[in-house]
Amino acid sequence: MKLVIQRCQEASVSVAGETVGTIQNGLMVLIGVGKDDTEEIADKYLKKLLQLRIFEDENGKTNRSLKDVSGSLLLISQFTLYANCRHGNRPSFTDAGDPKNAERLYKYLIAKAKEQVPVVETGIFGADMKVSLVNDGPFTIVLDDTAFA
Structure with a gap:
């Protein structure tokens, strides 16, 4: 699993010109699910x-x-976080999770986040999304397996 976490003053995501998720003061998180990810890994992240x-x-x-500041979450799936650009100029996505399992884990993360955070907004899995963000700081963190070594 990989997360790109951006502290934001505001963020939104739209699909086909319609806003499907928007937050103020919180974290916008791009979520990449890998081929070996499980619910246990999602819980850890x-x-x-x-x-x-x-x-x-x-x-x-x-x-x-986030809890200390009563912040909100905007969770957006993004398989391209698993792009492998080692060979040539066309990225390979073979390390990204199978779409069915990735969607299941994305929805699992959303459900678990909603148990702990009052405002959780989302994108739409697999959709062509447009993301807008006012990054606060800017403050961006990439969370991957190196964070747990």
Whole structure:
């Protein structure tokens, strides 16, 4: 699994010109599901995501989590996070998860996030989406298996 986490003042995603998800003050997260990912792996990533202390406290230090600031989540599936560009100029996506399992795990993550975060918005799995973001900081973190080594 791979997550690209962006702290934002606002973010939205639209499909065919219609906004399907929008948040203020929170995290916009691009989610890539790999071919070997499971619910246990998804749980580990969600726990880490929700505990990241990347929001400023009263002293301007990044010391608060999403929950601490009552932030929102915008979760967007993005298989292209698994692009392999080692050979030639055309990316290969063989490490991305099978679409059925990837969609299942994406929906699983959404459901689990909604149990802990009051505002969780989403994109539409497999759709051609347009994402808009006001990155706060900018502050962007890539969370992959190296975060758990």
